[in-house]
Amino acid sequence: MMSRSVGFGCGLFILASRVFACEISLAYNSDPSPPYYVGVGDISPDHPGAGVELAQLAAAKIGCTVTLKRLPTRRVIAETGMGKYDGAFMFSYNVERTAMFAYPMQGEIPDKSRRIATLSYSLFRLKGSSANWNGETFSGISGPIGVNMGWSIGKDIQALKVPVIESYNTQENFIQLRLGRIAAYATQDIVGDAIIQREDMNDVERLPIPISSKDYFIIFNKTYYQKNKERVEQFWTAVGSLRESTLQVLIKKYSND
Incomplete structure (x- = not known):
């Protein structure tokens, strides 16, 4: 047995x-x-x-x-x-x-x-801010744009002659944005939208035109x-x-x- x-x-x-x-x-x-x-x-x-x-x-x-x-x-x-x-x-x-x-x-x-997947990157700004992206160029940018450390979107923005500053993660970038230490924050739509909803950030908005879409x-x-x-x-x-x-x-x- x-x-x-x-x-x-x-x-x-x-x-x-x-x-x-x-x-x-x-x-x-x-x-x-x-x-x-x-x-x-x-x-x-x-x-x-x-x-x-x-x-x-x-x-x-x-x-x-x-x-x-x-x-x-x-x-x-x-x-x-x-x-x-x-x-x-x-x-x-x-x-x-x-x-x-x-x-x-x-x-x-x-x-x-x-x-x-295919994901889009967009610009997030404080409501009332002049920071803008029209699909080709940035305007109204009064300081660096925040990006996540190591993310490729940072180099894309630098190629357009706009300064960037890296923060450790999404949460830190939104903190920097709300403190006025960065002019705007560039991240994936799905990431930014999720944090705004979760943290009830009524003072932050995503611009409608993506900066880029990537596979x-x-x-x-x-x-x-x-x-x-x-x-x-x-x-x-x-x-x-x-x-x-x-x-x-x-x-x-x-x-x-």
């Missing part, structure tokens, strides 16, 4: 090993970006967000599991780049990052069909990619497929976060 139990247990272990033949470690931002990831801090909650669930489903589709770690953006980039984690999300294409990270590519350009990807450090190229390519393809078929269902699940 005991030998049968042992044999049955071994069979289950072998079956589980075949079903989930690999483990992928992914790091992502400790700030919330609903509905893609929710909650604050270094713990990944049971209700993690639509983007996190999409990554988990994509991994399962290719026979893998995902382990998650939340960190500030710069640590996500630094620690994933040095190999502590296999990959990271969500990041727009950045030529400088390609020295450390692999993106899903189609020839010489990122493959947007395998993106996890976002799950990226992998180059060492991991080179050793597991087929697996990563399959994972990216699964992300693209599930984004089309499943993401909107997941987003509805998080509509109140």
Whole structure:
């Protein structure tokens, strides 16, 4: 009887090993970006967000599991780049990052069909402020524009000859804005809108014209990619497929976060 139990247990272990033949470690931002990831801090909650669930489903589709770690953006980039984690999300294409990270590519350009999402950046200002963006140029800017530390939008704004100042996270930038230490704050629509609603910031508004819209990807450090190229390519393809078929269902699940 005991030998049968042992044999049955071994069979289950072998079956589980075949079903989930690999483990992928992914790091992502400790700030919330609903509905893609929710909650604050270094713990990944049971209700993690639509983007996190999409990554988990994509991994399962290719026979893998995902382990998650939340960190500030710069640590996500630094620690994933040095190999502590296999990959990271969500990041727009950045030529400088390609020295450390692999993106899903189609020839010489990122493959947007395998993106996890497309997000817009907008300018947030105090109501009554003269700070403005008309889709091409800034005007009425009386000081630096705040951005999150390590976010690519900062370089986009600097390219337009407007000074920026980095703060640690979204919360700190809104504090700086309300204290009058920055002229405006540039961040992702979904991030800024969520904080304004959560904190009941009736004195802050988002301008209607986005500064830019960017495709976002799950990226992998180059060492991991080179050793597991087929697996990563399959994972990216699964992300693209599930984004089309499943993401909107997941987003509805998080509509109140």
